[in-house]
Amino acid sequence: VGASALVTKLQAFVDLDRHDLAQLEQLSRQAGTVKAKHDLISEGDPAEHVHLMIDGWAARYKLLSNGKRQIMAFLLPGDFCDLHVALLGQMDHGIIALTECKVAYVESSDLDDLIFNNDRLTRALWWVTLQDEAVLRRWVVNVGRRDAYERIAHIFCEIHARMTLIGRVDDDRLTLPLTQDELADATGLTAVHTNRTLQRLRQENLIEIGGGSLRILDVNALREAGGFDPKYLHVQQCGR
Amino acid sequence: VGASALVTKLQAFVDLDRHDLAQLEQLSRQAGTVKAKHDLISEGDPAEHVHLMIDGWAARYKLLSNGKRQIMAFLLPGDFCDLHVALLGQMDHGIIALTECKVAYVESSDLDDLIFNNDRLTRALWWVTLQDEAVLRRWVVNVGRRDAYERIAHIFCEIHARMTLIGRVDDDRLTLPLTQDELADATGLTAVHTNRTLQRLRQENLIEIGGGSLRILDVNALREAGGFDPKYLHVQQCGR
DNA sequence: CGACGCATTGATTGGATTCAACTAAGGTGG
DNA sequence: CCACCTTAGTTGAATCCAATCAATGCGTCG
Numbered sequence: 001v002g003a004s005a006l007v008t009k010l011q012a013f014v015d016l017d018r019h020d021l022a023q024l025e026q027l028s029r030q031a032g033t034v035k036a037k038h039d040l041i042s043e044g045d046p047a048e049h050v051h052l053m054i055d056g057w058a059a060r061y062k063l064l065s066n067g068k069r070q071i072m073a074f075l076l077p078g079d080f081c082d083l084h085v086a087l088l089g090q091m092d093h094g095i096i097a098l099t100e101c102k103v104a105y106v107e108s109s110d111l112d113d114l115i116f117n118n119d120r121l122t123r124a125l126w127w128v129t130l131q132d133e134a135v136l137r138r139w140v141v142n143v144g145r146r147d148a149y150e151r152i153a154h155i156f157c158e159i160h161a162r163m164t165l166i167g168r169v170d171d172d173r174l175t176l177p178l179t180q181d182e183l184a185d186a187t188g189l190t191a192v193h194t195n196r197t198l199q200r201l202r203q204e205n206l207i208e209i210g211g212g213s214l215r216i217l218d219v220n221a222l223r224e225a226g227g228f229d230p231k232y233l234h235v236q237q238c239g240r
Numbered sequence: 241v242g243a244s245a246l247v248t249k250l251q252a253f254v255d256l257d258r259h260d261l262a263q264l265e266q267l268s269r270q271a272g273t274v275k276a277k278h279d280l281i282s283e284g285d286p287a288e289h290v291h292l293m294i295d296g297w298a299a300r301y302k303l304l305s306n307g308k309r310q311i312m313a314f315l316l317p318g319d320f321c322d323l324h325v326a327l328l329g330q331m332d333h334g335i336i337a338l339t340e341c342k343v344a345y346v347e348s349s350d351l352d353d354l355i356f357n358n359d360r361l362t363r364a365l366w367w368v369t370l371q372d373e374a375v376l377r378r379w380v381v382n383v384g385r386r387d388a389y390e391r392i393a394h395i396f397c398e399i400h401a402r403m404t405l406i407g408r409v410d411d412d413r414l415t416l417p418l419t420q421d422e423l424a425d426a427t428g429l430t431a432v433h434t435n436r437t438l439q440r441l442r443q444e445n446l447i448e449i450g451g452g453s454l455r456i457l458d459v460n461a462l463r464e465a466g467g468f469d470p471k472y473l474h475v476q477q478c479g480r
Numbered sequence: 481c482g483a484c485g486c487a488t489t490g491a492t493t494g495g496a497t498t499c500a501a502c503t504a505a506g507g508t509g510g
Numbered sequence: 511c512c513a514c515c516t517t518a519g520t521t522g523a524a525t526c527c528a529a530t531c532a533a534t535g536c537g538t539c540g
Binding site: 387388429430432433436 | 499
Binding site: 060062064065066068069070072084087088089092093123126127129130133134136137139140141143144145146187188227231232234 | 300302304305306308309310312324327328329332333363366367369370373374376377379380381383384385386427428467471472474
């Protein structure tokens with residue numbers, strides 16, 4: 001059950017048989033826990049094994065010399081933190097646990113097994129990589145050309161879509177363990193401005209947020225507000 | 241000679257033998273030309289073959305409903321436009337030729353051959369993918385947490401580093417066929433503000449720019465100004 | 481209880497946008 | 511060959527979105 005979020009996600013793309021499932025389960029043999037607000041991987045860390053999120057939220061971030069921080073991705077259950085880092089010498093950015101996280105430490109050799117011997121899973125992992133890249137591109141658009149209101153709306157839509165993909169949304173309600181500070185660092189805003197923008201979204205009855213959870217009251221309206229187009233996640237059109 | 245920029249780039253990472261070179265040369269068998277300001281690939285285009293830049297500049301971009309445009313990457317000779325798009329149904333963004341471009345149309349089967357039969361080249365292509373992703377992450381940081389002055393300085397450093405990698409920099413001087421509009425769309429600024437920022441960089445004797453070329457007068461000072469750290473391109477530490 | 485993290489609010493400042501005009505360079509056609 | 515038009519770059523002035531500075535509320539945990 002360690003890799004269940006990953007399995008759920010992959011099944012949106014391909015049908016997995018018993019053997020695939022067993023092989024995926026193998027990956028999370030070795031797992032550990034990282035406390036909230038602690039680095040899961042730090043900048044400069046050597047690439048030892050690949051990290052797979054089992055449970056909890058983490059963030060890919062970069063610290064600037066002027067003290068500012070930019071979050072470049074939120075990592076949810078089923079996400080790989082550093083899928084291909086095996087090729088590289090060291091991390092050029094850090095990953096911090098936003099909540100307590102359960103993480104699997106995947107041996108590179110296990111991944112190699114999977115990539116060389118299982119075409120279906122290889123394709124599925126490629127798809128995951130593509131999706132991560134597509135999300136990253138959207139983030140550039142988000143911080144580059146959208147105002148605060150659109151940015152927050154868009155990021156909520158993305159989280160909603162991704163959480164849906166791993167089966168963690170119920171009635172448009174989901175766990176959202178982000179502080180306004182963290183949300184600000186992901187959207188390129190200040191915490192103060194993020195706060196005011198959240199208030200506006202609440203006021204307009206688009207969302208309910210607080211106490212570690214988010215409820216989207218009007219998905220279509222929120223997507224409209226954020227200029228969100230779900231097709232970049234490539235869920236629909238990928239045949240089974 | 242079609243794939244020469246790609247070859248130069250890959251050789252920063254691995255040593256290629258005669259056979260590798262021949263195989264790379266194969267890729268650019270079929271090539272064509274795209275006029276400046278024309279779409280090389282449009283949003284929504286089906287994935288037919290993979291596009292490899294041979295010569296010229298292009299940009300990966302996204303148009304928003306409000307008419308704004310965000311450029312998410314500059315594509316230089318040796319860059320793949322859509323390396324893995326074969327898996328996906330259609331493009332979720334467009335690619336426009338900024339100058340007249342020479343482009344190779346690579347058959348997916350040729351790529352498969354290469355990936356399944358040549359470990360060294362496979363690793364090298366992975367490395368290219370990783371580098372593209374690392375650049376993308378820096379762009380998020382750039383537009384998210386840097387001011388106009390830092391953004392422009394940083395992007396010039398990146399271009400300088402990448403052009404160096406394909407052997408197109410001479411005495412810190414390089415061809416830069418970007419309009420201020422395009423630069424603005426890449427940095428998330430307006431053309432007007434980009435213009436004023438360029439003037440400041442000139443005034444401070446960091447760069448000479450104009451007439452389609454850029455000269456960096458003080459590389460270290462420009463890197464300092466942009467908070468640029470070349471290590472994310474993973475050139476140095478990747479053993480041969 | 482006091483300290484700390486997080487959310488909220490007000491007042492002020494400033495970086496960047498917007499709108500608009502104008503120059504310079506290049507290409508085209510009559 | 512010059513009048514015309516387009517494209518790119520530059521400049522000024524007014525405006526605005528978001529940042530900054532600052533203070534307060536509020537709950538939790540040691």
